[in-house]
Amino acid sequence: MTDTAPIAVALRGITKTFPGVLANDDVDLEVRRGEIHALLGENGAGKSTLMSVLTGLYQPDRGQILIGDETGSLRPVTIVSPRDAIGLGIGMVHQHFKLVPTQTVAENIILGMDGVPFVLDMGSVEADVAALSERFRMPVPVSAFIWQISVGEQQRVEILKALYRGAEILILDEPTAVLTPQEAAEVAATLRALAGEGKAIIFISHKLDEVMTVADRVTVLRKGRNVATVDVGATDKHRLAELMVGREVATTIDKDDGAIGPVVLRIDGVVARNDRGIVALKDLTLEVRAGEILGIAGVAGNGQRELTEVATGLRRVEQGTVTVDGEDLTNRPPVRFIDAGVSHVPSDRLGRGLAGNLPLADNMAMKAYRRPPIAAGPMLRRDRMRAFAGDLIERFNVDTPGPDTPARNLSGGNQQKAILAREITAGTWARERGRRPVLIAAYPTRGLDVGAIEDVRRHLIEQRSGGTAVLLISEELDELMMMSDRIAVLHGGEVMGVVAPAETTIEELGLMMAGEMRR
Numbered sequence: 001m002t003d004t005a006p007i008a009v010a011l012r013g014i015t016k017t018f019p020g021v022l023a024n025d026d027v028d029l030e031v032r033r034g035e036i037h038a039l040l041g042e043n044g045a046g047k048s049t050l051m052s053v054l055t056g057l058y059q060p061d062r063g064q065i066l067i068g069d070e071t072g073s074l075r076p077v078t079i080v081s082p083r084d085a086i087g088l089g090i091g092m093v094h095q096h097f098k099l100v101p102t103q104t105v106a107e108n109i110i111l112g113m114d115g116v117p118f119v120l121d122m123g124s125v126e127a128d129v130a131a132l133s134e135r136f137r138m139p140v141p142v143s144a145f146i147w148q149i150s151v152g153e154q155q156r157v158e159i160l161k162a163l164y165r166g167a168e169i170l171i172l173d174e175p176t177a178v179l180t181p182q183e184a185a186e187v188a189a190t191l192r193a194l195a196g197e198g199k200a201i202i203f204i205s206h207k208l209d210e211v212m213t214v215a216d217r218v219t220v221l222r223k224g225r226n227v228a229t230v231d232v233g234a235t236d237k238h239r240l241a242e243l244m245v246g247r248e249v250a251t252t253i254d255k256d257d258g259a260i261g262p263v264v265l266r267i268d269g270v271v272a273r274n275d276r277g278i279v280a281l282k283d284l285t286l287e288v289r290a291g292e293i294l295g296i297a298g299v300a301g302n303g304q305r306e307l308t309e310v311a312t313g314l315r316r317v318e319q320g321t322v323t324v325d326g327e328d329l330t331n332r333p334p335v336r337f338i339d340a341g342v343s344h345v346p347s348d349r350l351g352r353g354l355a356g357n358l359p360l361a362d363n364m365a366m367k368a369y370r371r372p373p374i375a376a377g378p379m380l381r382r383d384r385m386r387a388f389a390g391d392l393i394e395r396f397n398v399d400t401p402g403p404d405t406p407a408r409n410l411s412g413g414n415q416q417k418a419i420l421a422r423e424i425t426a427g428t429w430a431r432e433r434g435r436r437p438v439l440i441a442a443y444p445t446r447g448l449d450v451g452a453i454e455d456v457r458r459h460l461i462e463q464r465s466g467g468t469a470v471l472l473i474s475e476e477l478d479e480l481m482m483m484s485d486r487i488a489v490l491h492g493g494e495v496m497g498v499v500a501p502a503e504t505t506i507e508e509l510g511l512m513m514a515g516e517m518r519r
C-alpha cells in the first residue's frame with residue numbers, strides 16, 4: 001500500500017446519537033485501496049456504530065459518505081440499507097455472526113441475494129462457492145451445515161459471503177476475537193491477500209499485537225471521536241494503548257500469594273459427550289481449591305466448553321462425579337449448581353450470557369430475582385431491580401445510559417462487564433449463605449479493550465483472594481501465566497498435566513497443548 005493509492009471510501013463528519021449516547025462525534029475516516037486499516041478504541045468508543053453507518057444499518061444524524069473510483073475521484077453516496085451498501089461494494093462481517101445454523105455453507109453464502117431464482121441449482125452454487133474459496137485460499141466445507149463447522153470456518157463463510165456479493169471494501173468487526181491464535185493467523189493472511197488484490201479492508205480489533213502486525217494504518221476512536229490516524233510503522237503498542245484510553249495501561253497485575261484452602265470444585269473421572277455425540281471429556285479429573293485460580297490452557301475445541309458445562313450443570317456426564325464443596329451435584333439441574341454457589345461467565349455473551357431483548361436490569365437481576373429485596377413474596381419489585389442494576393453498573397464501570405437499555409444495545413465489552421458483575425455478586429451471596437463460591441470464567445477478557453481487561457483481571461484476582469475457587473479458561477497463555485496459581489492443560493478432552501506458572505514455560509505449555517508432552 002502506498003500513500004498514493006486511490007481512496008476507496010471516505011467518511012466526513014459522521015455524527016450518530018442514540019437516546020442519551022453520542023456514539024460518533026464528527027468522525028472523519030479515509031481508507032485507500034489495497035490498505036488494511038485498523039479501527040481501535042475502548043469498549044463503547046463507537047467503532048461498530050461507525051461501521052454500521054457505513055453499511056446502512058444506521059443513518060447518521062450528520063455527515064457524508066463518499067465512494068472513490070479507480071482514479072480515486074470521490075462521489076457522495078446515500079446508504080440507507082445494507083442492500084445499498086452491497087450495491088456500492090461494501091461488505092461487512094459482524095461482531096456477532098449472522099449465519100443460519102440449519103442451512104449449509106453454500107446456502108448461507110447465497111442467502112438473501114438479489115436475483116436468486118426461486119428454484120436453485122445447488123450443485124452449481126456449491127461449485128461457485130468452491131471456486132471462490134479456492135481463489136482466496138479460504139477452505140470451507142461447502143455442503144456442511146453451519147452448526148457442524150467450527151467458529152473459524154464460520155468466519156471464513158462470512159468473509160466469502162461478502163466477497164461473493166462483490167465487496168471491494170470489506171469491514172470486519174473483531175474478526176479474530178473468537179478465534180484460536182492459529183485461526184487468527186490464517187485470517188490475517190487472508191486479509192493480506194485481499195488487500196494485495198486492491199481491496200480496502202477495515203478491521204476492528206482490541207489486540208494491539210495483531211494491529212501492529214496486520215494493519216498498514218490505524219485510526220483510534222475515543223468517546224466517539226477520531227483522536228488519531230497513524231501509520232503502523234510510526235507508532236508502537238504503548239502509544240496506541242495510551243491514545244485509546246487516554247492514560248497509561250498496566251500490562252501486568254499485582255497478585256498476593258493468597259491463602260489456598262480446601263478443594264471446592266471436584267470433577268472426578270468425568271466422561272461426557274459433545275453436541276455431536278462424540279466423547280469430549282475422557283476420564284477427566286480436576287480440582288479447584290478455595291482461594292486459587294486454576295487456569296485451563298488448550299486450543300479451543302479440546303473439551304473446554306464441555307468442561308464448563310459439566311461444572312455448571314448444563315451438560316450430562318456419562319461417568320464420574322461433579323462435587324461442589326462436598327455436595328454431589330452429578331447430573332443435577334443448573335439451578336442446584338447456582339444454589340451451591342457456582343457462578344458462570346459463559347463464552348457466548350449473547351447466547352447464554354444475556355437475553356439481548358430484555359433490559360439490562362432484568363439481565364443483571366437474573367440471579368437475584370428469587371431473593372429480597374427484588375422478590376417480595378411472589379412479586380418482583382421492578383424499582384428494586386433497577387436500583388440493584390444501577391448499583392452494579394456503577395461499581396463495575398458498565399458504560400450504558402441506564403438499566404432500562406436492552407442488553408443487546410451495549411457494546412460487546414460492556415456486555416461482558418455486565419455478566420461479570422452479575423456472576424461475581426451471586427458469589428457474594430453464596431458466601432453469605434455459608435457456601436464457598438466457585439466462579440467459572442470462560443474467556444472473560446475476550447473482546448475487551450486494554451483498560452477493561454485490566455478491570456476484569458483485577459475483579460478475578462479479588463474474588464480469588466477473597467476465597468473463591470476460580471476456574472479460568474483462556475486462549476492467551478500470557479494471561480494464564482499471569483493470573484493462575486496452577487495451570488491445567490487440556491488436549492483431546494484429557495488433562496495433559498497440571499503445572500505452576502513459575503515451574504513451566506510457554507513452550508512447554510505449547511507442547512502439552514499439542515498433545516506431545518505430559519507432566
Ligand SMILES: Nc1ncnc2c1ncn2[C@@H]1O[C@H](COP(=O)(O)OP(=O)(O)OP(=O)(O)O)[C@@H](O)[C@H]1O
Pocket residue numbers: 018019021022023041042043044045046047048049050399400401409410411412413414447
Ligand atoms: N442500537 C443502539 N441503541 C442505543 N445505544 C447504542 C446502540 N448501539 C450502540 N449504542 C451505544 O453507542 C456507544 C458505541 O457503541 P459501539 O457498539 O459502537 O462501541 P464499540 O466501539 O464497537 O465497542 P466494543 O469494543 O465494546 O464492541 C455505546 O455507548 C453503546 O452503548
Ligand SMILES: [Mg+2]
Pocket residue numbers: 047048049095173411412
Ligand atoms: Mg463493537
